[in-house]
Amino acid sequence: MSRRGALLFAAMSVIWGVPYLLIKVAVVDLGPVVLVAGRLVLAVAVLLPFALRRGALRAAWRHRGTVAAYAAVEMAAPWWLLSHAELRVSSSFAGLVIATVPLVGAGIAWALHRERLDGGRAVGLLVGLVGVVLLLGVDLAGGADALAVVELLVVAVCYAVGPIIVARRLGEVPALGVNTLALALAALVYVPWALTDLPATPPGPAVLGAVVVLGLVCTALAFLLFFALIAEVGAARATVITYVNPAVALVLGVALLGERVTLGMLVGFPLVLVGSVLATRRSRPPVPEPVALPDAAGDEPPTAPDSRDTAGQPARRAAKVASRRPW
Structure with missing residues (x-):
């Protein structure tokens, strides 16, 4: 990993490990709808002036259907589900369940034929699955809320799908425009809903502070950094930040x-961590076959197969285009 990639990885590991605590602090007094709406509005308020000044929204608007799908799976649905789940489970447990994102991402990449499932990756998926069963099964037997667990698993799927949409369909669109438009579309859904669900009493300073940090740091800043991380290390492997996010949350x-x-x-x-590492590791490139020399008759030699690891290359190549866009 490059120095830039390492710094982005470290920053995102912390920034997206903190929200579980902040959501737990704020959701009881505000409710999931108002909490998500406040987070969205703050992030849009910060990013919109920059996006307008740089003309980033025009390109994103041309892909508004795809951006809307990205907004749904990366923001609108998972943020409500996560907040609703944390009404009944601990923030640390929520963070650990979200650690399954790399496993889900690896499974999706294999199902879409974007990554080869060699023996090591297959073992990783199996080990990770055993870890998920133990993590959830033991806690469910101990009284964990079943509905909250299902909600958290859906969040993990959403978080795995979001980067894939970006890499496959939005790689050439400026990240600032994509995120700003996505946040704005999600806010249009949540703000009217939140106005009908405002708390009866004003929230305290701790709750307000949690919402502000969620909106400004864990959303506005974080999405820009996450796009840069995708461009640097690839979409599937960008989700590996969830190795550290749960530890921070715990x-x-x-x-x-x-x-x-x-x-x-x-x-x-x-076991989930070990399985995730194995399931998302790079495949070894195949050994190139020797190239035959032309014979005396001047026949052209056969073309040697490409020895590069092409699994997932279109996604990584598209994401790298975004890294050259001014944010």
Whole structure:
């Protein structure tokens, strides 16, 4: 990984490990709808002036259908589901379930024939699946809310699909325009809904601070950094930040909210991490066959096969185009 990639990876690992704590702090007083609406409005307010000044919205608007789909699976649906789930489960447990994103991403990439499923990746998917079963099964047996678990698994699927949409369909569109338009479209859905669900009493400073950090840092800044990470390391592997996100969520939840570490977390989460690493590792390039020399008659030699690892190349190539766009 390049130095730029390492810095982006470290920043995103922390920035997207914090929201679980902030959501837990704010959702009880505000409710999921108002919390998501506030997060969206703040992010749009910050990004819209930059997007307008740079003309980034015009290109994004030409792909508005795809951007709307991206907004639905990366923002509108998962943010509500995550907030709703955290009404009934701990922030640390929510963060650990979202650690399944690389497994889901690897499975989708294999199903779409974008990545080869060699023996190591197959073992990784199996080990990760065992970890998920242990993580969720043990905690469900211990009284975890089943509906919340289902909601978190849907969030994991959404977070795995979002980067794939970006890489395959929006790679040549400026990231600033895509994110700003997506956030604005999601806000148009949530703001009218939130106005009918406002809390009866004004929230306290801690709740307001949590919403502000969610909107400005964990949304506006984070999406720009995440696009840069996709461009640097590829769409499927950009989700590997979820190796560290759950650890951040776990530490913060236990240290600041006094949340309990369960047996399912201790047994299942390490297997999920090991499985994710194996399932998302790069395939070794095939050994090129020797090129035959032309014979005396002057026949052309056969073309040697391309020895590069082409699995997932279209997605990574499209994402790298976005890295050259001014944000």
